[in-house]
Amino acid sequence: MISYFKHAFFIFGLFGYSYSNYFLHITDVHVDPYYDVGSPNNCLLGSTGMGCCRWDSIPKEPFQKANKWGDYNCDATRLLVNTTFHHIIDVLNYTYDFVLFTGDIIHHHLLSETEHGNIKQMKEFFSIMKYYFPKTQIYPCLGNHDTFPIDQLAPPSIFSRFLMKYLNETWKLDKDALKTLAYGGYYTQLIQPKWRIVAINSLYYDNHNKLIKETIDIANQFKWLNDTLLEAQKNNEVVYFIGHIAPKMGEATDYFTKNFKEIMKEYNDTIKYQFWGHEHKDRFFVYQDAHNNTYSFGFVGGSLVSDHKYPNFRVYKYDPKTKDILDFYHYRVNLTETIKTNKISIDQSYNASHTYGLKTIDTKSFSKLAHLISTNKSYFDLYCKLYYDTPEKYTCGKELISEIYV
Secondary structure (H helix, E strand, C coil): HHHHHHHHHHHHHHHHCCCCCHHHHHECCEECCCCCCCCCCCCCCCCCCCCCCCCCEECCCCCCEEEECCCCCCCCCCCHHHHHHHHHHHHCCEEEEEEEEEECCCCCCCCCCCCCHHHHHHHHHHHHHHHHHCCEEECCCCCCHHCCCCCCCCCCCCCCHHHHHHHHHHHCCCCHHHHHHHHHHEEEEEEEEEEEEEEEEEHHHCCCCCCCCCCCCHHHHHHHHHHHHHHHHHHHCCCEEEEEEEHHHCCCCCCHHHHHHHHHHHHHCCEEEEEEECCCCCEEEEECCCCCEEEEEEECCCCCCCCCCCCCEEEEECCCCCCEEEEEEEEEHHHHHHHCCCCEEEEEEEEHHHHHCCCCHHHHHHHHHHHHHHCCHHHHHHHHHHCCCCCCCCCCCCHHHCCCEC
């Protein structure tokens, strides 16, 4: 009888119990509510590639008419975003325990922005997310395009109160999280007992932000971050960390990079994973000390806006007991095929374990992968291909390697 129950328990464990769960990471959506089907996809004053696909865009040769699904040269359409979310829920068939959103909802048409218009658009986007994820906790952070004007956010004052009031009313977080969010745009919240999300406001470390002084701890964010991580460390908590602009990124201030590296070195045993946005490229980076010893790493998400490549998002598989990530699956919207067939075309571009041969998703594995990319042409070419993931021509230089090391 004992043998029978042992066997039955084994079968149940093998087939009846899931030893892994999933969460979703979305970033940099850049929806254009004024996208105009049939307008020119190449235009004057559209040098960034994001000033077109509107009724008032002045055509520039060569150009094509903007398709209803979107264009590689323009911001995302509502149709693309909604249909992608529908696919994420109904077709991929994962059960997501939570969603990470690392910022940037607003379009790139800077001259047509207003503070009221931006907040209206952000409210609309979060209502869409809540429609598709009604019972799933969403952990967002602020992007540099989500402020008005772009990149500009004053220290806590009357000038930042309107935006912070919107965040407080729209982001569904715990009461304690909402307090620091209302003050400085950052927060922490328990995902589960012993498992914490920490979200920073990287706009205070954006070197395009002319309303701040770089060498000051604005809104006491670094003090709060150190206190929060120290408490998490004392309580043996696992921390997942999110932000928009990653350290050493072109727009990140030196003050931020220096201080954040020190924070990471001090609490690398507590911060298990980091997730960033902003760059519209699928990449990772590793932190190294003065002796080139790697002590942590971070993920930078791609983007749901095209920006001359396939729109993309990522699903992570994790162990619910240890909170270790076991694998991740990178999905892309094949915009070319979508336009051709008039039907959303989403495929898995790669997954970490198969494509890179990673047995674990941790600092040691990504330190080794960084070395392989730096020294092995096959790995470099593979990383370059996934970094851009575009139907257009691309080339990768040495800067691709320098970006990996922080």
